[in-house]
Amino acid sequence: MNHRVLPYRVPRDDAFKAESWRLVTGDVEAPMSDALSGWDYQLDLHLRRTVSLDLDRVRSESGLPDDCSVLLVAVWTATGSNLRGPGCRVALTGGGWTTATLDVDLRGADLGGTLLLDTAVVLAERREGARPSSPRRAGSVLWSDRKTLRLQGDAPMFPMAVIDFALTSFPEAAAWHLQISGTLENAAMGSLLLLVNEKNAVTTAAFTNAGDPRPTDRIVLSAVYADTARVMMEHALAQDEFVDEAEFPDDSLGATFLALFDRIFPGRSIADVRLQRAHSPSLFASELQAAVKIFEGR
Template sequence: MAKAVVPGFLLAGSNVTGGPWSVLAGGRDVSGAAQVEGWDPSIDLMVSRPLEVDLPGLLAATGQGQGARFRSVLMWHATGSGLRGVSESVPAVDGVVHLQLDLEGAVLGGTLTVESVVILDLPDPGHPLAATAAGVVVWREQTSYTLEGDGNRLQTQQLSFSEQGLGLPAAAWRLHVEEEAGLDDLAGAQVFLYLNSDHPRLTSLLEGDAPDPLLLSALRLEMERRLVEAALDRFEELETRSTYDEGSFGEALDRALKRNFPGQSPAEIAAQRDRDRGWFEMTLQARTRFLA
């Protein structure tokens, strides 16, 4: 028996126009760059874009009646973490609408792809080829940003802790830093983040739900602490170096110190940590905006 041919549905055309993309990395405007230089997981991103909607033209192009309603969102996916999500939706009314994503650096990495979409929210079909179901995407346009090179990407893997024996089943993640690695080795081969796919708080995050701010704040603090601790455990070696190859383990450790303790030498930071552990922890909380 021959299968029935199911026709597609009408899509939007030039009646939706995407404006310029805007990208802020830690407050720094990097909108015109395909690669965000100097990015690391402690740097949050804000991505925004205006859309100009000709609503009468959109209704005509999609075959919808006056009762139809549309909404617009930004959808994102980061290859470095494997995570994805969406912005808050905005009604796609006649005129200019503004879309914005606020992304925690801890959930990003690799290549960040952001897609602006217009979705049919309430159908009112007036044409045989008009979409009849809510949630249909009638317009989309995307862009991509490289957040780091392959050499310094934080390797992230999702797996079941209970099945793999990687840690206690109730743990949310395990951050492994190969502290004995050479300073000239690639950082991407020395730092691993394992996310427990069994953990209920992480399960919703990995499925693309809205990130839990408390969870991300705790992850960012632990990532920075581990890198700083690894750097201070070999501060004498770091004191003898002034430059590092891009993407190297030494560069990753050096940048972690400068992010969290700017203007201080590794020896000074190590000495203060040993004298007052409370000061050390408090400084890391402030620099990573823990619970902020």
């Protein structure tokens, strides 16, 4: 955590004791690691953390009155979706050592990339007539820390929707379709959408079980991953502006394509791969299939 210099008094760090975040699945709790494998946009998250603090010290060392109320809050940010929101808030009253638990429920559809979890103790209400050296505005941060969770899994890392292909222009018997829209400068989260045909029971079951996939589900997810990687690369290589020296905004469609290209074709130039796809599309497809390790460890 970066040390911030605030324009008001704050308590020392030893007035707080924060336990690690835990991942809650049913009745089971497990320590949250740095990365969560097997995650996809269908998997919601329930996270829990316990924080203890000496309220008397928090108030006195901040120059606050003994009856001043403070809040323990959690705020989440997802870098993949560029979404941010409140996770939980607990009002803290009384004095002495107090323990509070934060329970944060997050929709998988709102997440992606790296999940940032900010925990903070803040002033609950604005204080009129407060001394300049003490916090006065509601929301003034008295203490905070940040933890990160990298989300990764077998399913493609972009939003998806389950629909009936019979009601669309897509082939009714197709299992899935990757929809790509916008330019390479557009945000990837708004440009990529994986559509799954609800009439295809095998595919829909695989995504439903993505958090704890069966052997059959792993095969289906691997096939979807390989196919979406192929579609993305073919789409990228068809764009004239997709070249080795190109620079795209962070989290843009172009940046996503460049990152995927570097993973699939490390050490090769875009011009070389584009030429191979034009003259030997079957070899291009086979090399991509080998690079994503289809059906291996999924």
